[in-house]
Amino acid sequence: MTSLIASKLKNQRELHNQVLEQDVLILSSLQSVLSHEMMTLQNVINQLPKTAIELVKIILHTSGKIVFSGIGKSGFIARKLAATFSSMGKASLFLHPTETLHGDLGMVQPGDLYIILSKSATGSEFEQIIPLLKNMGNITAIICCGKGTLFELVDLAVLLPFEKEACELNLAPTASSTLMLAFGDALAITVAMLSGFKKQDFARLHPAGALGRNLFLTVKSLMHPKDKLPLIDIHASFQEIILTINSKKLGVGIVTTPDKNKLIGIITDGDLRRACNIGPLVFQKEAADLMTLNPKTISSDLLAVNALEIMETHNITCLVIAEKDTILGLIHIHDLVRAGIGQ
Secondary structure (H helix, E strand, O other): OHHHHHHHHHHHHHHHHHHHHHHHHHHHHHHHHHHHHHHHHHHHHHOOOOHHHHHHHHHHOOOOOEEEEEOOHHHHHHHHHHHHHHHOOOOEEEOOHHHHOOOHHHHOOOOOEEEEEEOOOOOHHHHHHHHHHHHHOOEEEEEEOOOOHHHHOOOEEEEOOOOOOOOOOOOOOOHHHHHHHHHHHHHHHHHHHHOOOOHHHHHHHOOOOHHHHHHHOEHHHHOEEHHHOOEEEOOOEHHHHHHHHHHHOOOEEEEEOOOOOEEEEEEEHHHHHHHHHHHHHHHHOEHHHHOEEOOOEEOOOOEHHHHHHHHHHHOOOEEEEEEOOEEEEEEEHHHHHHOOOOO
């Protein structure tokens, strides 16, 4: 019995050691690949070819679109760069070389710049496309890691310094695709910077994103309109105040003149709780006794993000939208949070 227990314990220790060894191997492999790709990028930083500068200048002076093209993994990188350039104000698109030869060449117009991404700088499709584009007067360029047949065909070649892939077989596009992606991002950022691309421009192209909402969404787009507000007469009783605030579910009551147009004051849930400290006498109080006079107001064209800043600065949860004391609506902090303002 003792020997059986000892055997089980031995097996458990061996299994545990095997798991530890596997974990060490996995960690070592992950770190090795990442280190290799990091060194690949560091290498191109130290040996960036002068043609990279020329490519930036050509892009800056291109009057038309930037057309990216590539096959396989290079094609995926080309798609990504087309999207990045477009999002930063430079009209761009991706064209698959095969589709280009079967009708999509019509998407390339005079003034467009054609950029190929290819690790080896080879590809029979491109050998047919480049002369056609040159005849149309288009400038052609290539971003590559080797001097293949396309290297001499294009107007400008950016040869990125590259030694080997991150995989042990030196076959799978890993470090090379990372290199072209990072270089493409550097191109896009540099072009955007030199073009004077600003945060407002980025937001204009990303209206559904957080930045777009913060820079363009106004209070008017989010406010509760006047007919949905808990408007309270200045002489309303405590019971009427409670009923009105509860019915509108905004956690606040807006005290107005009898015609319900002019803002006089505001009554919050906190005001009601504090008023209850006086006991039963609270039921004899009117809105005029409980309200806060001259509450903060904002205009309807104020940016929503600025409304949030005002609420946070003054530790309040809502703001009345008014012009010359005439009530237009109300915005609650919950409305801003739901809209993603301030994220």
